Amino acid sequence: MKDKLVIFWFRRDLRLQDNAGLLHALQSGYPVLPIFIFDTAILDQLPKNDPRVSFIHGSLQEMDQRLRNDFGSGLAQFHGKPLEVYKMLMDSYDVHTVYTNHDYEPYALERDRDVRNFLSQRGIGFEAFKDQVIFEKGEILKDDGTPYVVYTPYMKRWKAVFNQERNLRCYDTVPYLQNVLKMEHSPSCTLQEMGFEPSNITVPDAMLDSDLLANYGNTRDFPGLENGTSRLGPHLRFGTVSIRELVKQSLGKEVFWNELIWREFFMQILWHYPHTVTKAFKPKYDRIPWRMDLKDFEKWKTGQTGYPLVDAGMRQLNTTGYMHNRVRMLVASFLCKHLLIDWRWGEAYFAEKLLDYELSSNVGNWQWAAGSGVDAAPYFRIFNPMTQLQKFDKDRSYIQQWIPDLQEFSYPSPMVDHKTARERCLQVYRKALA
Structure with missing residues (x-):
């Protein structure tokens, strides 16, 4: 008889530390199988030397290496349609619950609904958590309960609610990482096996030092300045940095904060008005x-x-x-x-x-x-x-x-x-x- 375990599904949260869904999985009382799925529905539309695929692949290898070296585990990587991968996983393991973090884009919502329904038919739970934003969905609304469609009032309400709650809890996974499933070998995919090749474009490291934050209001508009912006975009997009950590580091730096709030403003617009994609x-x-x-x-x-x-x-x-x-x-x-x-x-x-x-x-x-x-x-x-x-x-x-x-x-x-x-x-x- 197979031992029960839970799965943590990485998507836009490619980090082991300060990861909401991962901490919940690690505290579940069951061994955790960490997985990532290279989704063919997305990959098939991309150029074969797409630098984002190289970046994701590299970030996964780093996490896999850390899990191997420190915990005798690994990060299982699959290439295919998520639903097909889950069908295969259910044949191989006795799964109690799948844990993950929320994703808000129309395709992601559809994908998650299909996976949730499939798991539910087998009596398996699907738990998702807020991780890539400070406020999500309908958490920042006007007094009448409708969404904001103008940035400035949204930003003011965002700050008011934030100052009230000051909830920047760190999801400290480190003390619990020994709960990952011990694996001699975890499935992996090379770029070549997926039909990709390494890109000659690399994602620059994110910069968020005190000088940048102090001068951000004066430097961010001038494209010729070498270090005038943070280059955080890809790291936020794929979750190699934690939004909570960024907000904590930039407390009181209003100009920088406002840029982070623009990101959440557009996310809630897409959530409430998905038709705006087309x-x-x-x-x-x-x-x-x-x-x-x-x-x-x-x-x-x-x-x-x-x-x-x-x-x-x-x-x-x-x-x-x-x-x-x-x-x-x-x-x-x-x-x-x-x-x-x-x-x-x-x-x-x-x-x-x-x-x-x-x-x-x-x-x-x-x-x-x-x-x-x-x-x-x-x-x-x-x-x-x-x-x-x-x-x-x-x-x-x-x-x-x-x-x-x-x-x-x-x-x-x-x-x-x-x-x-x-x-x-x-x-x-x-x-x-x-």
């Missing part, structure tokens, strides 16, 4: 007749628009998987307003390229740029790429880094005239929204 939050904006111009889109994608700050941003993205936030706003505005190309095309391209791609923030920010989202920039606010360059890269350090051909004949002339494009945009928007 449709405008403000329905009338879906009446805009976008120019589906593939040639123009290609110039934008490859950083050949003739506007240096836009091109530098796109070239940085294509080379490193990262783009400075200030520049993200400009390139998104340029695509939607100057070129009148559907924000969904830009959102999909960012989804393919960004190391820190997060569905809720990506959709939220693209809809902001197009004017169609919650708390959006009004449609008549159209960034001037040359003014933005003067303001945020005056010494041209960012431009020089990414556009070495700026003074060459090969560098293109502006693909559209700013004034003409602005007038066209205003006309098209006005007519569609009338």
Whole structure:
């Protein structure tokens, strides 16, 4: 007869310490089998040298190594459809409960529902916990119980509730890690076995030192500054750092905090309004007749628009998987307003390229740029790429880094005239929204 155990399913929480669901599993009274599933429904849509897959794979190997060396265990890794993997696991083990942490995206909710139903038919529990945010779902609502759709009041309520509760409990797993299941060999998958190859783009280490936090308000808008931002995006996205730890470290640093709160604002928007993934939050904006111009889109994608700050941003993205936030706003505005190309095309391209791609923030920010989202920039606010360059890269350090051909004949002339494009945009928007 097989001994009973519980499973902990890693997803967007790739760390052993301060992990809510993992601690609950370790305290269950049963040995814990830690698993990760490389989900083919997600992986099959990705390029074969996707740096995010390399990063996830590397993070899992580190955890596996630690569990092997310190506890004679390991992290079991599978490649396939989650439901199929669970069917196989139920044949191999006598499982009491599956523990995991909440995931809020539409696909994840569907996946979890299917797994929960399957387990429930076999009398097996499925327990999920809040881990990747401070406040989730409907925890921050207006007085009338409806969701916030404007950032500033949401942020104020978030801070008020936080200051009241001050609940930054650390889920200290270390004293309980000996409760992991002892395994001679745990299943694993190499990148090659899954049809992937190592990427030459690597995820930079996160930086959150006191200097960065102290100067963040002054440095975060200037893309040419080497250490002006934290590079935390991918680490938050995949949970290699704990949000509670970050909030604790940045207590009292309001500008930095506000950025963390934007992330949770967009997450709760996606939770309450899942249709915004494909449709405008403000329905009338879906009446805009976008120019589906593939040639123009290609110039934008490859950083050949003739506007240096836009091109530098796109070239940085294509080379490193990262783009400075200030520049993200400009390139998104340029695509939607100057070129009148559907924000969904830009959102999909960012989804393919960004190391820190997060569905809720990506959709939220693209809809902001197009004017169609919650708390959006009004449609008549159209960034001037040359003014933005003067303001945020005056010494041209960012431009020089990414556009070495700026003074060459090969560098293109502006693909559209700013004034003409602005007038066209205003006309098209006005007519569609009338």
